[in-house]
Amino acid sequence: MRKRIIILLNIILVCTIIVVGCSNTEKNETNTGDISKAEDSPSVDKIDYADAYYWISKPEIEKEVDVFYVYPTISMDESGNMSISNEEERLVAKNITSSQSSVFTSNANVFAPYYRQLSGEADTSEYADVFDSPELKKSAADVQDAFDYYINNLNEGRPFIIAGHSQGTMVLMELLKNKFADNKKLREQLVAAYLIGYTITDENLEEYNLKVAESANDTGVVITYNTQSEDAEKGHILLSGANCINPLNWKTDSTYAPASENLGARFYDDSTGELVREVNNYSDAYIDVETGALVTYVPEEEELDLGPQPEGVYHRYDYVFWANNLEENVSIRIDTYLNTH
Secondary structure, three states: OOOEEOOOOHHHHHHHHHHHHHHHHHOOOOOOEOOOHHHHHOOOOOOOOOOOOEEOOOOOOOOEEEEEEEEEOOOOOOOOEOOOOOOHHHHHHHHHHHHHHHHHHHOOOOEEOOOOOOOOOOOOEEEEEEEHHHHHHHHHHHHHHHHHHHHHHHHOOOOOEEEOOOOOHHHHHHHHHHHOOHHHHHHHHHHOOOOOOOOOOHHHHHOOEEEEOOOOOOOOEOOOOOOOOOOOOOOOOOOOOOOOOOOOOOOOOOEEEEEEHHHEEEEOOOOEEEEEEEOOOOOOOOEOOOOOOOOOOOOOOOOOOOOOOOOOHHHOOOOOHHHHHHHHHHHHHHHHHHHHH
16 A cells, blocks of 8 residues: 655755755856746646746757656745746756766656656645645646657657656656556557656556566666665655665665675766766665665765765665666666667
């Protein structure tokens, strides 16, 4: 049973980035105030995704495969939903999109919309399931509208990957349920869905009419994991029934993958999108099959900012720790798809 009990602590972790981002607004060449857009009003049901203003990334087509990527929570808008015309938050969304989607850009054309995401200021406490809140519904509806526009006007029949993190994954879960379950054509175009940083259960997979990844090269599947330490405190991300695949050895059992199999962690400054350091053989990984956690031991000398997450919950680093392995895997899955379709 899918319960999302008071998810605020879960989704605001990336909101700590906004503090850094705001301190760097001098680097933004555009006005840091709000530029009014009628489509951005909370009273407006739909955003016009034909307008390039509502896309972080709308690239020239250079690759055979696309990625439709959705960024995690970055907004602290007091209305409960991000204002897409807020230039400071647009910049943070752009920079974290740049850093996380870097694992895809060498192999695919990355499309990424802005959306009126549920903000860290939203009060969802009255909802046992945050997916029932009007703020999350608006967030998910925007992403579905953006995806519809992408498929109908930008995709031109190319195979595609969908990918997200944290709230980005949550709204993509709604997209899969509403758009893919009964649409064989979309499922056949799907190379893979990288739904990282939230719990994906067997019940969810049944709703999407998809299977979880079981190896490095299966296609049309869902890749999912949540990173934490062996003794991590319980949080609001890893829930009962979570599926998991190990991004170092691409196994779904408890087989241990040593740090020597880690091709490189990539640490970015999320306020600028710039690469700060790359560390080969950064950390190991294995799956705790009882909880579905991806367990790792980070270097002893490492001091990590976990944001508001409980001790040992490395949610903020779900892409960071395994970046080079993810990039390699994207290439493998794309090659497999193109060779078999």
